[in-house]
Amino acid sequence: SAVISQKPSRDICQRGTSLTIQCQVDSQVTMMFWYRQQPGQSLTLIATANQGSEATYESGFVIDKFPISRPNLTFSTLTVSNMSPEDSSIYLCSVGTSGSLEQYFGPGTRLTVT
């Protein structure tokens, strides 16, 4: 399966600032998704990162708060904007390929907002 990396692995940020998280895959993938996992909780889908077009957001998530880029088939970024302590969470990207329903996760980015 593909090797997926995320940067940064963790960060501590001040409220009101923004953080951009990168997801890099070592091979081209059709699908890339961004999830949030709050402490002790399950995984919640934020959005689907579409290559060359705007991301598709799930209910409760908006582009102004979580802008996403996907310039090619191996890379995507998620920005958490105007952060508040409620944004403290683990953010994970996942990838999948067309013809296969399997999804694989990146190592995650642990974000703490103070």
Add this chain to the structure above:
Amino acid sequence: GENVEQHPSTLSVQEGDSAVIKCTYSDSASNYFPWYKQELGKRPQLIIDIRSNVGEKKDQRIAVTLNKTAKHFSLHITETQPEDSAVYFCAASLSSNTGKLIFGQGTTLQVKP
């Protein structure tokens, strides 16, 4: 919208015993059901999955069963070992062909040596 319910939330078993985790889903058009294992501080790892045209799938000590009529699927772990201790998540695909997954709430499995 699609909803996935997972039970139990915690499960404690003795080493060597079996463990069963159950999930129900709401969208009858869901066609893909993966299970992930997440160890503390690690990423979720895909351990087994099943598609809607199959009733059961087995991989060594783990197996998954699917009952489409009842809209539920289960993870079975036999001969549990301490290294099976982790949080397990079930998921179901949305009916549209988007690859999106909806996750259950998770089950914390503790295997006591």
